[in-house]
Amino acid sequence: MDFSPLVLSLEVAAVATLISLVLALICAWALSALEFRGKELLDAAVTLPLVLPPTVLGYYLLIVLGRESWLGALWERATGSPLVFTPKAAVIAAIIHSAPLLTKYLRAAIESVDPIYIKAARSLGLPDWNIYWRVVLPLCRRAIAASAVLAFARSLGEFGMTIMIAGNIPGKTQTMSVAIYDAVESGNAVLARTLVLIVSAIGFLVVWIANRSNPSPALRS
């Protein structure tokens, strides 16, 4: 049996989770700690991928990152290879899929930190970014870890955008979800069943870990 879709999926999900975590930490901080014009707009933009169909998002990504696009051409000129229909595109799809939810989780976690600690730190003369880094994030580290684990699971299951911008190239861009679709389409029931069971087992394990490590019931799935 070919395990390359499983390996690729795990790799894509791991990289996507790391990048999502960084992006979500920045967005969550901006949304919870800062007051600026367009805050509601940012909030809406971050939430949008949660409500739009993956095919719509995939279409947008093709327009923005495709070989004909400005960004895609720039990438191709800089690296010598196109962005779409590569594992990198699968990573981007997974990020768009997981970062919005991660941002929501992290914002809730950050806002659950008692503001008195922030007030105390400010009165001690500490700059806000330092307080965020040294006080706020450590105080909600368990919730952050649990959210990251859930984001990993979500990245693992991305299908719609992946197939549109990364395609279905076995051994190169074919992730687990795409491989299952492929197996069902081609009537390979044994392979489909095996992959489905593996994905389900990983999903269950991840949710179990997240629930165990997270003290806050609000983030429990």
Next chain:
Amino acid sequence: MLEVRLQKRFPQGQESVGFKLDVQFTAGAGVTVLFGPSGAGKSLTLDLIGGFARADAGRVLLNDEILMDVATGVFLPPQRRRCGYLFQRLALFPHMSLRENLAYAATSRPKLERHRRVNQLLESFRLTDIAGRKPSEVSGGQRQRCAIARALVVEPAVLLLDEPSVGLDTSLRFELYEILARVRDEFAVPTLLVTHDLDEAFALADQMLVLIDGRVVQAGTPREILSQPASAGVANLLGLFNLLSAEIKQLDPGNNRSKLRWNDIDLEGPYYPARLLGDRVTVCVRRDEIAVTPKMGKPEKGSLVLTLEGASETARNALLHFAGGLIVELPLEEFAENRHHREWQLSFPVSTLRIL
């Protein structure tokens, strides 16, 4: 020296009544107590000084540096105000050890100086042996000392204490008073303490400001305020006074005497300058300054006899309720021996009858 002039208005909301803070005061060396009931604007005043809320008008000067001035648009962020805060809940960072709490507070200092200062404060507040422990692993008193040490590690120009003793048991409370008295003597940081506890104000205050409904209604030493409350509101807040509505019947400046009529009873007070015969006045007399004994035989001259209507007991004293709403305080044992008496003999020492 802290010079404060602040105004802030909260309009009436659907579920809240409107509120206007309008205070002006200066706080020099030593402890200045902001005393008042809940909702008087005490904590809000601290927040405005500390930079955690914005005033509508006014300005705050700390050692001649402008912390905020609405007219010129100056508003220093809390980080640049050098106002050390001590919170009721202490707010020690729970994920850091006591030493880390202090060291983190002193982040901006050069490493060697930070190390020296942290060690010095840990030593000074008897925390060296437990400096490696988390706040959750030490006693309440040690946490309290650590929170004060942490506030001092950055050498604040003023200390703001927001009801620091609320919810503490008696021994911890006295430990706190001791530490704060030491801080006052050793660190010479002007301190602004918010409280609604009169004992606390007496234990710590060099200067006391009485805040009612967003205004400073009286300022002075606690002793001065207790001996002459500025208004019925202050007297009621202090909770130790009888307020009697009386009429001036006689004024005798030669003998320094006046006669007052309260509820058809004649009382003798000192001469009240700038008052006229027939003036209706509010007389304020402390509950514990009225002499009271059970009536046995013929009453003494100058005393009056009243019927006891009820009594309530506190930890130390009995409060005897007489007709006309008069309340007199008596040590518990003394009352216990005489509680069966109905008729009591009361006398008001002349100097205790103050007019508000």
